[in-house]
Amino acid sequence: MEKVRFMLLLAITLCWATLANSVSRESMNRKASEDDDDVDRRLKLLNKPAVKSIQSADGDIIDCVDIHRQPAFDHPALKNHVIQMEPSIKLPSENKATKNESSRPVLLSQTWQKSGSCPKGTIPIRRIRRQDLLRASSPEQFGKMHHPHSQDHVENSTLNENLGQQAILLTVGYNYIGASADINVWNPNLDLPDDFTTAQIWLLGGPGDKYESVESGWMVNPKLYGDKRTRLFTHWTADGNVATGCFDLTCSGFVQTNHEVALGSALSPISSEWAQYQISVGIFLDPQTSNWWLRLTNNLVVGYFPASLFFYLKRSAIMVNWGGQVHSTMVKKAPHTRTGMGSGEYSEKLYGHACYINHVRIVDFSLALKYPEWVGVYNDEAYCYNGDNHRDGYIGEPVFYFGGPGQNNFCP
Structure with a gap:
């Protein structure tokens, strides 16, 4: 039994x-x-129907999308938005062709451009693929700045201090309606799969925990792009990266008007000890529409961050940063990430070795480009990454050098 x-x-x-x-x-x-x-669903939302597609030699696919069907217009605030095809004023510019700068060429060449071009009336958009979304924590988080604790206090900078480290030149305290600079292009080492590193310009406004920012420069970000190439990027947020904003055109926001430049596409050539290359980046407020326009090398106007995305930045920015950042879960920890900033060399290595930003300019309500009246240098982890506003002799403007290797004998 x-x-x-x-x-x-x-x-x-x-x-x-x-x-x-x-x-x-x-x-x-x-x-x-x-x-x-x-x-x-996310792929369908991000990848708009293409008039033409271009296979780039680096593996990217560039879709030429009707300008009126770009991702920006999925944003609720832009449902009835009328595209502003060009700034309402002539954006400020200056002649940089001086003898001293002849050894510092500028560039804006993207790999995909060697394989074709997009017709007028369209904009080039880097196609997002399934494997790109699968690298993100979720399809909805793709393209967003990682922000693990939305309630954490965020200082008046572009990253949560526990995840991002900066070496920057900054100016603060005035009303800025534009900023520009020439940014040296490198391809630093990337260590951990979720790390990324940038060299860029930020304009910021609003309170520290919910700041607003518009940004552009170059970035190496394998989690976002799937490789370790140096790529042109833009970024914006209206609440300190808690819920709004993204890189490039991976969410609705930035309105592109140019048919020649693809945000998120690889830049070439890259600087080395023997040859230096740079891109010019400028972001300017249109005083009539309050849109923030992005302008690149050779006065190429790319598009704008619409005023309707922001509250504080509709009038001006109160802080401008130039420099680099490394975003990683392994900063201020041991072992520190080995992801490099800039060229991966410290600022004291100077020209030909360290990454530089020169022709630093701001614009105030005089609408003229000028060197800031006051600048300061800020380094989060000076033994890991540092910056120095270096001047050769007593004549001429300083050049901001920055960077570092991350983990080393002094940054364990």
């Missing part, structure tokens, strides 16, 4: 285990199916 009871209990147990496994498999399959549906 005991044997019969034991066999009955064993059969019931096995039956329940089989049923539980079946339910678990069904639940997992349902979750996988829902995840696939989320990815498909």
Whole structure:
């Protein structure tokens, strides 16, 4: 009798285990199916129908999308937006062709441009693929600045201090309606798969925990782009990266008007000890529309961050930063990330070795480009990454050098 009871209990147990496994498999399959549906929906939202597609030699696919069908117009605040095809004023510029600068060539060459071009009336958009979304924590988080704790206090800078480290030249305290500079282009080492590194310009406004910013420069970001190439980028946020903003055109926001430049596409050539290359980056407020226009090398106007995205930045910025950042979970920790900033060399290595930013300019309500009346240097982790506003002799403007290797003997 005991044997019969034991066999009955064993059969019931096995039956329940089989049923539980079946339910678990069904639940997992349902979750996988829902995840696939989320990815498909996101891909459809991000990748607009193309008039023409271009296969780049670096593996990117560039879609030429009708300018009126770009991702910006998925934003609720831009549903009835009328595209401003060009600034309402002539953006401030200056002649940089001086003898001293002849050894510092500028460039704006993107790899995809060697394989074709987009027709007027369209804009080039780097196609987002399934593997790109699968690298993100979720399809909705793709293209966004990682912000693990939305309630954490964020200082008046572009990153949560626990994740991002900066070496910057900054000016603060006035109303700025533009900033520009020439940014030396390098390809620093990337260590951890979620790390990224930039060299850029930021204009910021608003309170420290919910600051607004518009940004542009170059970046190496394998989690976003799938490789370690140096790429042109833009970024914006209206709340300190808690819920709004993204890189490039990976969310609705930035309105592109130019058919020659693809945001997020690789730049070439890259600087080395023997040859230096740079891009010119400028961001300017249109005083009539309050849109922030992005201008690149050779006065190439790319598009704008619409005024309707912001509250504080509709009038001006109160802080401008030039320099670099490294974003990683392994900063201010040991072992520190080995992701490099700039060229991966410290600022004291100077020209030909360290990354530089020169022709630093701001614009105030005089609408003239000028060197800031006051600048300061700020380094989060000076033994890991540093910056120095260096001047050769007593004549001429200083050049901001910055960078570093990350982990080393002084940055364990």
